[in-house]
Amino acid sequence: MDNMVSEADTVPESDVRFPVVLRGYDRRQVDEYVRVAEKRVDRHEKARRTLERRLAKAQVPAPRAAEADPASGLGKRIEKILELTKSEAEEIKQQARKESADLLTAAEKTVADAESARGETERAAQREARLIVSRAEEEAAAIRTTHQAVLAQLGLIAEVIDELRERFGGEAEAESPAETPVPATE
Template sequence: MESMVSENEEATESDVRFPTVLRGYDRRQVDEYVRATEKRVERQEKARRAAERRIAKAQVPAPRTVESDQSRGLGRRIEKILAVAKAEAEEIKDQARKESERLVAAAEKTAVEAENAREQTERAAECEAQRIISRAEEEAVAIRTVHRAVMAELGQISHAVDELRDRFGGESKAEDSAEEEPEAASAVSTDGE
């Protein structure tokens, strides 16, 4: 008969927690999965203990008396019950072992799937970030090009304005001084009269 797991060991196993890491698993999903696994293992453990109790009860020593035909039949019956109980206990142990192996395999598969999903999400996020950066860089280049063109055009406009000012500003001074001279001449002639 296998030794039973103590209550302290059960408490320790049920308190298992996974550390939270930057690139780890979803803590809530892992905790839920572990709780479900613990419940299954607990049910299997209860069934195993019940089978062991049935075996222990069936192994009560027969009283030492003179065996009659009835007692021989009873002894054989008890032996059959013990054999059936042992077979049931072995079957329950096998089922518990298979269930735990299945649960471990499922947990490993879930972990691999979670890691793959995380990697895919990370790759998609990196691609999206790269696309956004590329678009921003293209827009920045376009803005710089437009800015240079606008600045060049403003320079040309400023230069043209300066030329026009020089051309028309100089003529306007000459016209102003020509207009002042006849007025001065008419003022002199009126004074001289």
């Protein structure tokens, strides 16, 4: 299946195009794209949870102010490092949330587009089916009319034959001593 979407082949959601197939989109390709998008959302969500756990582990209680510690300068450096780490972690979480929301929005739009295409395809198929049924009914009516006309003609022919038999029946039998077989046509 060379038209399937793989995670390595994905393009930004704004550049995604699905080929149009027989009055709609290729349902398998859309389903595959949605599946890949959902995997990306899950992956970003797992990364966000992992960073939150790491951040929770990295947080240490602040040193008590009452203690006069000779390494108090070291505590300030650690606090700055922790603040910087927290800030970076928050930025990473925000970026992951944004990417997750963007992917979810794109996936929802893709699903909505696919549903819309499916609905349009279904409506077109119903219109076409009604047209085919209508044409078939018209052809059947024409065949019935032709059939009735042929039956009427056969009835008239039968009447003429009966008349001819009545008129010439006795004479024809007297004149023809033996019936001659009709030669077969090829």
